Amino acid sequence: MSRLAVSRLTVRRGGRTLLDGVSAAFPAGAFVAVVGPNGAGKSTLLAALAGLIVPDAGEVTMDGRSLAGIGRAALARRRAYLPQNPRCEWPISVERLVALGLTPSLPAFGGLPAALAERVERALEACDLTALKGQAATTLSGGELARAMLARTLAGDPEVLIADEPTAGLDPRHALDSMVRLQALAREGRLVVAALHDLTLAARFSTDLLALRAGRVEALGPTAATLTADLLERTFDMRARVSRTGEAAVVDFQAPAAR
Amino acid sequence: MKGAGAAMAAGGALLVVLFGASLLAGQVWLSPADVLHGLTSPKPDLASLIVVELRLPRAVLAVAIGAALGLCGAALQGLLRNPLADPGLLGVSSGAALGSVLAIYFGLAAQVALAAPVLGLVGALAASALTFAVGRGGTLSMILAGAAVSSLAGAGVSLALNFAPTASGAYEIMTWLMGALTDRSWEHVRLALPFILVGAAILASTARALDVLSLGEAQAASLGVDLDRLRLTVLVGVALCVGAATSVAGAIGFVGLVAPHLVRPVVGHQPGRTLLPSALFGAVLLLAADIGSRLLRYNGEEIKLGVFTALVGAPFFFWLVIRLRRLAP
Numbered sequence: 001m002s003r004l005a006v007s008r009l010t011v012r013r014g015g016r017t018l019l020d021g022v023s024a025a026f027p028a029g030a031f032v033a034v035v036g037p038n039g040a041g042k043s044t045l046l047a048a049l050a051g052l053i054v055p056d057a058g059e060v061t062m063d064g065r066s067l068a069g070i071g072r073a074a075l076a077r078r079r080a081y082l083p084q085n086p087r088c089e090w091p092i093s094v095e096r097l098v099a100l101g102l103t104p105s106l107p108a109f110g111g112l113p114a115a116l117a118e119r120v121e122r123a124l125e126a127c128d129l130t131a132l133k134g135q136a137a138t139t140l141s142g143g144e145l146a147r148a149m150l151a152r153t154l155a156g157d158p159e160v161l162i163a164d165e166p167t168a169g170l171d172p173r174h175a176l177d178s179m180v181r182l183q184a185l186a187r188e189g190r191l192v193v194a195a196l197h198d199l200t201l202a203a204r205f206s207t208d209l210l211a212l213r214a215g216r217v218e219a220l221g222p223t224a225a226t227l228t229a230d231l232l233e234r235t236f237d238m239r240a241r242v243s244r245t246g247e248a249a250v251v252d253f254q255a256p257a258a259r
Numbered sequence: 260m261k262g263a264g265a266a267m268a269a270g271g272a273l274l275v276v277l278f279g280a281s282l283l284a285g286q287v288w289l290s291p292a293d294v295l296h297g298l299t300s301p302k303p304d305l306a307s308l309i310v311v312e313l314r315l316p317r318a319v320l321a322v323a324i325g326a327a328l329g330l331c332g333a334a335l336q337g338l339l340r341n342p343l344a345d346p347g348l349l350g351v352s353s354g355a356a357l358g359s360v361l362a363i364y365f366g367l368a369a370q371v372a373l374a375a376p377v378l379g380l381v382g383a384l385a386a387s388a389l390t391f392a393v394g395r396g397g398t399l400s401m402i403l404a405g406a407a408v409s410s411l412a413g414a415g416v417s418l419a420l421n422f423a424p425t426a427s428g429a430y431e432i433m434t435w436l437m438g439a440l441t442d443r444s445w446e447h448v449r450l451a452l453p454f455i456l457v458g459a460a461i462l463a464s465t466a467r468a469l470d471v472l473s474l475g476e477a478q479a480a481s482l483g484v485d486l487d488r489l490r491l492t493v494l495v496g497v498a499l500c501v502g503a504a505t506s507v508a509g510a511i512g513f514v515g516l517v518a519p520h521l522v523r524p525v526v527g528h529q530p531g532r533t534l535l536p537s538a539l540f541g542a543v544l545l546l547a548a549d550i551g552s553r554l555l556r557y558n559g560e561e562i563k564l565g566v567f568t569a570l571v572g573a574p575f576f577f578w579l580v581i582r583l584r585r586l587a588p
Contacts, residue, residue: 052480076483083477089340090473090528103471104483108464136528152474156482 003028003191004049004160009058011044018044020215021058026193026208028159031186033206033223034195037236040212042195043084043164049193050081050162062160076104079160080153084168086145091136094148098123098133101155119155127151127181143174150181161185163194167201179205203227203242203249211235227251263536266525270539274322277546281318282310284550316445321549322542323448324440324508325518327455327500329541330534332515333522334462337469337530338493339398342583345516346501349401349494350408354386355379355505357412357419360432364419368431375435376450379506386412387498391491398476401490438509438565440549451503458499459538465492466531473530511565513572514544520579544568 002025011019019041026032034042047053048060051067060067067075080101088097099112099120106112112120124130127147132140137148146166153161166182167175175198183205186192196202202209202223209226211218218235219226227249232240239254282294287309289297297310331346339348346352359368359379367374386408394404416436423429468489471479480486504511518541519533526532545568552567 047477050481052477072483072485076481079481081478081481083475086478087475088473089475090530092473092528096527096529097473100471100474100482103467106467108467149474 002026003063004193005061006045006049007058007061009045009048009060010056011041011048011053012056013044018215019048019055022212022215022217023058024210024217024220026191028191029186029189030191030208031183031206032191032193032208032210033202034193034210034212035197035199035202035235036212036218039214040235041215042212044215045212046081046162046164046193046195050079051075052081073104077156078158079162080156080158082149082153082161082163082166084164086149088137088145088148091138093134094129094137094140094151095120095124095133097137097148098129098151098155101152104156119157123151123154126154142169143171143177146170146174146178150178154185158190160191161193163192165195165197167196167198175201199227199232199251200249203251204247263526263532266522267536267539270536270543274539274543274546277543277550278318278322281321281546281550282314285309285314285553312444313442316448317440317443317549318546319448320440320443320451320507321546323452323455324504324511325514325542325545326538327459327504327541328511328515328545329518330459330462330538331497331500332517332541333519333530333533333537334465334469334493335497335515336519337472337533338465338490339402340472342520342579343516345512346497347409347510347512347515349405349497350386350390350412351383351498351501352505352510353409353412353416354389355383355502356436356510357386357415358382359435359506359509360416360419363432363435364423364428373446373450376447376506380450380454380502382412383498383502383505387494387502391494395487395490398490401494434563435509436565437563438511438568439552439561439563440508441561441564443507447507451507454499454503458496458503461492462496462500463534465489465496466534468531469534470529470531509565511545511568513568513575514541514548517572517575518544 005025007023009019009022010017022045034045036042044053048055051060062070062078102112102116102119105116124133127150129147129151132144137145140148163182166178170178179201182192182194186207206223208221209223210220211231213235219231227242229240229242232251236253241252243250283289283291289306289309293306294310297307300307328346335344335346335348336342358381359375362368362374362378390401390404390408393407394401420429420432423432468484471482471484476486519537521540522536523533526536548568548571549564552562552564555562555567
């Protein structure tokens, strides 16, 4: 059974149709790259997958159950969501920030149980943040903050991770680093769904590709078979070239020919 | 965190010392022996009257109101993620002021002793209901609705002053607006304390949600926080606390703004952990200010508590703005 599925999902906001009858299903262990031009509905789809917006039609299911029927807290324990450019509003320490990811599992009052404190330590280690754990989150660089936010999601040990442009604003090294971590999470059997603008990174790391255009699914399938010059031209309205060397692929676009 | 525990212990000790000092200090200075005698003496004499009927309720109110304002400031700053938020922001204190002023204006306060505080509470609850009804659904819309409710209530107060039938009526309203704890009795304690306690319990229950809100609204929602319910919960808690505080003591500024800033560095800036220490230091601040206002006399007249906190608080506000300007890019 697919871990996460959407069927005929339609979302309208302010008179515009952001998603128009989108259907898709994602199995556990997949790393799904959601691609498409600005305004195609990527962020809306991810927010709907995370259960953060109520669709106008259709539904999102997790292991066959509608998200609407899963309680907030239960859902929060099973899936993590990272919005675009997540920020921390107060200068709290990195360790505390990461511990916030445990909130859905905490008792209503009292401190952090020892077993959960260990999960914070492991998440900090997994994201190379142990040396920074006492530092105020507001003083981190973009790459460090992205790592801290990822560690925040790992602390909650989610089955599903939904990340909206996790590489936005990162330099090539940190972007690559992020992708390696997300790939590792998928290989552990979690489902990772990420909106990506860097198609070369998407081609190299994702297992599946979902292309959106104007709120509709243009293509969905295994990345290697789906990411073709033809699909990209249809999705982005630009001439594209995909050069493959083994597993990796380089994608570049050319300015539309003058008409 | 060890530093936080030590700071809380120091704050608690300071509160006890100031509470004691608050019983000693005033126009008539009492010795500790007088106070002890006044508290224990079976039959009323001057010392016991001063201690039991005047200074004790006043000190209890200062602690309760200071704690309520500190707690509300911390909760609102956490909810709005804005260090400049204060308990007056959502229109609650203006609503309370309008209610009490109307009680004075229509002469109810002269006939029924508790008319001003009771109508103040009604005004606070009405103002917060209006703020929520208009501003629900978003943080910014709630701040704007609070500003609109504040100015509406402020206009009502000005109108009452405008049409005050006598100069002494206007004077009475002005005096009340300045905020004071002078001549408050156990009846005021009995009226305000239950509301403050319930409001404080409601606000204390929001600690975890306020912590998660450090990550922004989208992440907080993904971690299971119901944002609409959180906004409503904080507003109800603030309405009960600030409504009760303002209706008994008038408008007292700056305590709610300042107390969270004093404790934030000590508790590591996490909004939820700021709540209770902020209440403690709010109580310390207001108790100290009340003692100060009693001792600073001009022509035999006490300086009003609200005026005193504003005088002391304004320079702090300048410092805060300058510091924020330096920290912000």
